[in-house]
Amino acid sequence: xxxxxxxxxxxxxxxxxxxxxxxxxxxxxxxxxxxxxxxxxxxxxxxxxxxxxxxxxxxxxxxxxxxxxxxxxxxxxxxxxxxxxxxxxxxxxxxxxxxxxxxxxxxxxxxxxxxxxxxxxxxxxxxxxxxxxxxxxxxxxxxxxxxxxxxxxxxxxxxxxxxxxxxxxxxxxxxxxxxxxxxxxxxxxxxxxxxxxxxxxxxxxxxxxxxxxxxxxxxxxxxxxxxxxxxxxxxxxxxxxxxxxxxxxxxxxxxxxxxxxxxxx
Amino acid sequence: xxxxxxxxxxxxxxxxxxxxxxxxxxxxxxxxxxxxxxxxxxxxxxxxxxxxxxxxxxxxxxxxxxxxxxxxxxxxxxxxxxxxxxxxxxxxxxxxxxxxxxxxxxxxxxxxxxxxxxxxxxxxxxxxxxxxxxxxxxxxxxxxxxxxxxxxxxxxxxxxxxxxxxxxxxxxxxxxxxxxxxxxxxxxxxxxxxxxxxxxxxxxxxxxxxxxxxxxxxxxxxxxxxxxxxxxxxxxxxxxxxxxxxxxxxxxxxxxxxxxxxxxxxxxxxxxxxxxxxxxxxxxxxxxxxxxxxxxxxxxxxxxxxxxxxxxxxxxxxxxxxxxxxxxxxxxxxxxxxxxxxxxxxxxxxxxxxxxxxxxxxxxxxxxxxxxxxxxxxxxxxxxxxxxxxxxxxxxxxxxxxxxxxxxxxxxxxxxxxxxxxxxx
Numbered sequence: 001x002x003x004x005x006x007x008x009x010x011x012x013x014x015x016x017x018x019x020x021x022x023x024x025x026x027x028x029x030x031x032x033x034x035x036x037x038x039x040x041x042x043x044x045x046x047x048x049x050x051x052x053x054x055x056x057x058x059x060x061x062x063x064x065x066x067x068x069x070x071x072x073x074x075x076x077x078x079x080x081x082x083x084x085x086x087x088x089x090x091x092x093x094x095x096x097x098x099x100x101x102x103x104x105x106x107x108x109x110x111x112x113x114x115x116x117x118x119x120x121x122x123x124x125x126x127x128x129x130x131x132x133x134x135x136x137x138x139x140x141x142x143x144x145x146x147x148x149x150x151x152x153x154x155x156x157x158x159x160x161x162x163x164x165x166x167x168x169x170x171x172x173x174x175x176x177x178x179x180x181x182x183x184x185x186x187x188x189x190x191x192x193x194x195x196x197x198x199x200x201x202x203x204x205x206x207x208x209x210x211x212x213x214x215x216x217x218x219x220x221x222x223x224x225x226x227x228x229x230x231x232x233x234x235x236x237x238x239x240x241x242x243x244x245x246x247x248x249x250x251x252x253x254x255x256x257x258x259x260x261x262x263x264x265x
Numbered sequence: 266x267x268x269x270x271x272x273x274x275x276x277x278x279x280x281x282x283x284x285x286x287x288x289x290x291x292x293x294x295x296x297x298x299x300x301x302x303x304x305x306x307x308x309x310x311x312x313x314x315x316x317x318x319x320x321x322x323x324x325x326x327x328x329x330x331x332x333x334x335x336x337x338x339x340x341x342x343x344x345x346x347x348x349x350x351x352x353x354x355x356x357x358x359x360x361x362x363x364x365x366x367x368x369x370x371x372x373x374x375x376x377x378x379x380x381x382x383x384x385x386x387x388x389x390x391x392x393x394x395x396x397x398x399x400x401x402x403x404x405x406x407x408x409x410x411x412x413x414x415x416x417x418x419x420x421x422x423x424x425x426x427x428x429x430x431x432x433x434x435x436x437x438x439x440x441x442x443x444x445x446x447x448x449x450x451x452x453x454x455x456x457x458x459x460x461x462x463x464x465x466x467x468x469x470x471x472x473x474x475x476x477x478x479x480x481x482x483x484x485x486x487x488x489x490x491x492x493x494x495x496x497x498x499x500x501x502x503x504x505x506x507x508x509x510x511x512x513x514x515x516x517x518x519x520x521x522x523x524x525x526x527x528x529x530x531x532x533x534x535x536x537x538x539x540x541x542x543x544x545x546x547x548x549x550x551x552x553x554x555x556x557x558x559x560x561x562x563x564x565x566x567x568x569x570x571x572x573x574x575x576x577x578x579x580x581x582x583x584x585x586x587x588x589x590x591x592x593x594x595x596x597x598x599x600x601x602x603x604x605x606x607x608x609x610x611x612x613x614x615x616x617x618x619x620x621x622x623x624x625x626x627x628x629x630x631x632x633x634x635x636x637x638x639x640x641x642x643x644x645x646x647x648x649x650x651x652x653x654x655x656x657x658x659x660x661x662x663x664x665x666x667x668x669x670x671x672x673x674x675x676x677x678x679x680x681x682x683x684x685x686x687x688x689x690x
Contacts, residue, residue, distance in 0.1 A: 151529075
């Protein structure tokens with residue numbers, strides 16, 4: 001057992017090194033406070049109500065500037081909508097199709113397999129409509145910010161996006177803000193082109209939840225975390241089963257090892 | 266694997282018929298069942314077979330990922346997201362492949378430090394060790410090119426920084442870099458060739474692993490005492506004793522590996538790589554994957570020119586030398602005693618070396634400014650001094666402890682400083 005313990009110690013040391021050496025730790029800036037999310041931790045899952053409210057916030061507020069290119073309407077079944085509801089939602093959008101027999105592109109009603117339409121046809125069009133700034137695609141925004149989807153010890157991408165959405169205030173004295181820019185506590189460099197877009201009562205929730213600014217931010221962050229990895233719950237569920245199986249298997253292997261080695265002593 | 270092993274009488278007629286014509290069953294019997302293994306191997310000897318198993322997992326998941334991946338600058342990132350979202354269990358394949366790379370390096374680095382401590386590189390295992398260094402080099406090239414394939418920000422900029430290192434070569438540097446890129450910048454041709462090579466190199470590694478095992482089975486396994494096998498009383502047949510020990514180790518390893526796959530799959534990764542590659546936006550911190558950080562630190566430690574040699578060129582030379590020096594290790598350490606257990610002076614220097622490698626990893630992750638510069642230089646100096654000064658010197662001045670007369674006597678209760686538990690007769 002001493003040897004096993006030595007190995008365990010070695011493993012722990014290796015892990016500690018990896019933690020220490022994590023380059024993302026070197027990135028400076030104001031750290032977002034950690035939030036309690038239902039989807040945190042090994043057994044965390046998404047609150048279906050929050051996902052659907054978050055979709056409403058995305059659709060009514062964010063979608064006018066930000067695309068969500070990796071999400072198709074059919075994926076919305078993952079936030080707890082029925083196929084009929086998804087088909088109805090898709091039917092409210094139009095997408096470009098074609099060319100038809102005359103070689104013309106045309107608009108048609110969206111169907112569930114279609115990706116969500118983008119607000120701008122290309123980056124240049126997005127910039128010209130947004131004072132020169134390019135609103136990023138939001139499909140992976142939670143995953144693409146320190147420290148991504150899961151972290152044992154640090155704020156995650158979800159914490160950052162939440163902090164950003166609720167982190168606007170007046171610039172401190174002496175801070176020179178560029179034209180058309182806003183001061184944000186958590187954005188690197190504190191100057192952000194996106195205006196403070198979430199306001200109390202800015203949306204009217206279908207389910208009657210009071211739409212405070214922080215409620216909208218929480219809901220849309222939950223939705224965007226789901227959008228970054230729609231398989232998150234399936235992954236963790238499978239992980240719990242696999243881990244339990246492996247622990248039992250390894251215990252049996254250890255017992256077998258003891259038995260086989262008994263006659264070698 | 267020597268070809269002319271013992272042939273066995275096989276009960277099954279078909280097996281016997283085949284074996285007389287191609288003794289593949291006899292070979293498997295000789296090398297995987299009867300192979301005489303020192304009976305005192307500890308758990309540090311599990312990491313070789315673990316590395317082999319990861320090699321197989323990587324090739325298995327990699328081949329399936331390649332069926333869905335598109336190696337084109339315009340489509341690579343999207344195709345990876347398609348794998349994550351639409352391919353059945355694509356997320357599992359990709360996360361196993363990604364984390365498999367990190368686990369591969371964890372396991373191989375432990376395997377190497379085991380060899381360093383117990384003197385597994387010494388005669389008659391010089392070729393075995395050298396083949397291992399070749400595997401390491403191939404692994405590094407494979408891992409580097411694999412990281413480029415998702416075509417995220419860190420893929421693109423990592424590839425740019427690393428390929429640019431070759432521009433430090435005098436006169437022909439620029440031409441070499443353009444030749445590597447297939448153009449004037451990292452772009453689609455670069456991605457195409459990296460994909461091709463990333464698929465090829467693992468099979469080369471497989472070939473070298475075969476040679477590595479062949480050499481191992483010629484010179485037989487080293488052991489914690491570092492003394493030769495004197496007779497059958499010193500060994501146990503590989504099966505069942507070490508197959509079951511390796512299987513138990515595999516179980517423990519899989520628990521750790523799959524924990525990351527299922528519960529923190531991006532732990533070893535960089536969030537920036539979930540942003541599509543953009544040649545016009547440089548990320549604030551370009552860092553290589555964690556397993557390259559010690560070498561990255563050595564690269565950046567050289568901040569001064571010597572004569573006509575630029576600091577950049579010297580850094581590149583130092584970085585490659587840090588790996589290549591391992592080839593010469595069997596001839597730098599002249600001490601006749603293999604195992605660090607019997608080398609009282611060697612021990613502290615070895616552990617300092619191990620800690621120093623970890624320190625280099627930390628330095629590699631930090632921006633090259635302030636105190637990190639001289640810490641990195643000091644750590645680099647010790648890294649090379651260990652091989653070039655300390656080990657040769659210890660070979661002369663150290664007085665090793667007396668060695669046990671044989672493995673079997675040492676692991677009995679009367680042995681020298683070796684716990685009798687577990688493997689005693």
